[in-house]
Amino acid sequence: MSATVFVTAPRLGQAGVRTLEDAGSRIIYLPDGGGRTEVEEIMASEAVDGVISRTVELSAAAIEASPRLRVISKHGVGVGNIDVDAATARGIPVFTTPGANAQSVAELTIALMFNAARRVSWMDAEIRAGRWSRAQDGRQLAGGTLGLVGAGQIGQRVARTAAATGMRVLAFDPGFGLDSPVPELAMVGSLEELLGQADVLSIHVPLSERTRGLIGAPQLALLPADAIVLNTARGEVIDEPALVEALRSGQLFAAGLDTTWSEPMEPGNPLLDCPNVVVTPHVGGSTPAALEAMALAAARNILGCLEGTPPDARSCVNPTTLSIERSNA
Template identity: 60%
Template sequence: MPYTILVTAPTLAPAGRQLLEAGGHRVIYLPESADGATIEKVLVDEPVDAVISRTLTLSAAAIQGAPRLKVISKHGVGVSNIAVDAATARGIPVYVTPGANAQSVAEMALGLLLAAARRIAWMDAQLRDGRWSRAQDGIELSGRTLGLVGFGQVARRLWRACQALGMSAWVYDPFLPQDAELDGAQRAGSLAELLDRSHVLSLHIPLTPQTRGLIGTAELAALPPDAILINTARGEVVDEAALIAALRSGALYAAGLDTTAQEPLMPGNPLLTLANVVLTPHVGGSTPAALAAMAEGAVRNVLGFLAGNPPAASACVNPSVLS
């Protein structure tokens, strides 16, 4: 049976598009200029059965105004742009595609770490401006400790890569089962215990009311001297004013950020003026391989649910609606 699927982006990777085309489904794509109001209008005007959500906000008003909406799938794993409570209130499951972009995000985290530790981006910019600036104060990572806040698939892959550099690791994840395999890492009983040991602090947690601003002035001050912060999670889990202050003062050696509180960054953002920050525009999971896996996973999520073959409950962020 053909369904009407709304994709909150101009396109999907071919792996996802081909699945939709093969089933003869009607697919509504949104232009680059679309915003939350556009989504609300489409959901009122069109008989949408399912939404594949990318970066645009899927608000409570949009969900409440979609009479035929039955299922939502995130193109990825972060659902901070989806009004999950509104979906739950209507009995609509919200699925994610866990692991689909984990390798790409882990590689981005590693790239940011190496660039931040050795000031690679700064030296590149200096050379392009005609200056032979040979920074010789970079940090050698061998023998240092990687602190991982959250120990999901991205964190595990990053840790495996850092093992090859001669690093050790500590993990803080209160949701991790006590008998979970840590791949040689040590487990911290509290965030404070982790911070005290972390020469590199890498964040791998979703944005929730509990994690918003989790890393602030006190947490940054608790890190060892010359520590590095890596964030490929969500910008809002860091108090950005505190981060900027720590970077300016030298209390923090450097930061590598794929996510920031403000996206896109506006020209006056202080992060853009700091030589000890490496910035990328939230593209950790945006390699062709990751985009293909996320597109296929998101399409399979919604089509499986609509056909009576729902995905595993572990991929649902509001599993109470499934009972």
């Protein structure tokens, strides 16, 4: 098979590159610094069969400009940067790579939890500034309750680690109901029930119209006093001004965030003025191991679809297109 695969980034993990090249594919990359405009230009000028989408926007204009395009695979799970409606209108399936970066994201979640609970980043900054400021109000996590919003592969890994530290772990996820996917956590029947018990609240759901703004001021008010909020999913799931107010007022003890409303964060973002916040630049899935796994999974998604053997429909965000794809194969 000879196909052209466009990667909307300057590079791709070697596992993905080898898989595509072994199948005879031609790979083209987005140049360093390229954005939406450059993506649209490449899609219009090159005969692209498949796209591996990284973080740059894949717009309706880009999708419509590529008559040969047959499949899109997200290098990860969040498809907020892809115009899925435009792809669906053309019968183009959009796949994700669920689980490929789950361990790395889970590990960063745990790191943010410990950092926020013990104020590690704040004390480090104080020492570097010449002040021997010893935080006396750090939180011991053992004996507390971790509440997970979402019990997928990332949430399950977080649950295992947190349980090993002596935490009780609860989760709310309509997809599982009250049937726990792993023994380390117990499911609850509503978000409100979860919030009322969560000394630490951790977000692990994709961004959708249902989850956008899911955690706002009313939900934050249900948390126990001095709770910690973690978000390694998507920034828009939490009402950011409400989070800032809860942190400033002392309603929350701290927050650990890998995702925010605006990325990169603007210099005037009020979160940066909160000393009880630790922030990382959306790198949960950016370890070498996770990047290799996502590259390989994305390449397999592309090749499977082009070769007439689509991947598991559960990894397709617009599965109605799969019957169209099969009929055109």
